[in-house]
Amino acid sequence: MSQFRAVKGTKDIFPGDITLWKHVESVIHKVAGLYGFREIRTPVFEYTELFQRSIGISTDIVGKEMFTFRPEEKGRSITLRPEMTAGVMRAFIQSNLAAASPVHKLYYIADLFRKERPQAGRQRQFSQFGAELIGASSPEAVAEVIGMMMRVFADLEVRELELRINSLGDVDDRLRYIRALRDYLQPYAPGFDESARERLEKNPLRILDSKDPGIQAIIAGAPKLIDFLSVQAVDDFERVLHYLEKEGMSYIIDPLLVRGLDYYCHTAFEVTSPELGAQDAIGGGGRYDGLAKQLGSKAGVPAVGFAVGMERLLITMEKQGLAEHIEPENPQVYIVTQDPSLAEHAVNVCDTLRKSGIRSLMDLAGRSMKAQMREANRMRAAYALFVGESEIQSKVYGLKNLGSSEQESLSIQEVIEKLKPLHYS
């Protein structure tokens, strides 16, 4: 075996898996179009401060998980993007998109990088699809974003997902809550491990989603964020829930849901899948009205968005048997050449078929006819077309249906006429 292996936490995606990826991507593009979202692509790296400012320096992502480097010794520090929201908002502000229209609906399918400990469903390079609705965060906007995410799951026929939702209130609500939470937790701190103590110090909200059973028991008696929300925040949250109900989306209110990024306010949500084990979040998002100002925009810009982990979505689909019926685009014709000396003729036939839009393959390695037939079946070609001395003389070729084994003799023009409808149907 070669000494070279893919870097820990990265994966190769081979043609056999690409069929499912392309199917999922095509559903995402279709649903995004249905909801009026347009695709955006931003650079894979950004200046490090962008992520520090937006995601927050006390979060795990910024504190421990970023791939950061300095291309020039005295130059600015750069980070491989660990998420897309910050870069999309940076692009929105930089290009002054607000001048063209107050509301922008953007979506992406993008590769991201987090230096996490790799395990099932957790990689160091992974992919997300997501959407950012920038310029509005009304209950209608929030419901639309959640609705679009759930529609992708529905169109892919993914089952048993749970939508968990909470309101984080505005900055003042949250500060009051953090104070109360810290006061409640402080007496327990001597029993905490170091990471929980650090969280209590820097970012007490993050203790709420601790997986430690001891801490979970303490949290059960903690004050609830929802009791600290202003009347307006509660009203706004209820309107979001009202829309979800109207649109037939079931949800669970989860008072402990806080999300791992600092830019959220008001409605935040997460979708979990029972197929995923410890890393059960398939996607999440929420409102981030404060982010634009945080990044230097003069005007506040309301916004809401979500992102779904592609690998976790695909794992869920595979476990639910949804990957099996998705057919790859197999070749229509495999040209079986009687003898390598006829290769040039086979090239001409192949070229003629391809120019007519028929997906065609031929042997490129001088293999025997038997080996070529095996390859045609392995590639799941619909037909084999035989090219031999007599076919070249008569200009009539044997076309064998590899499903039914029926064979007919046709000119190339007749082959094209027969197979073209298959291609365009």
Ligand code: HAM
């Ligand atoms: P996030 O919760 O950090 O949110 O990531 C969203 C999803 O990305 C997760 O639910 C998970 O499925 C997937 N994911 C995260 N880390 C990994 C990993 N190491 N390996 C595999 N999958 C992973 C965000 O990134 C926000 N930007 C979402 C958002 C958009 N909020 C508003 N707009």
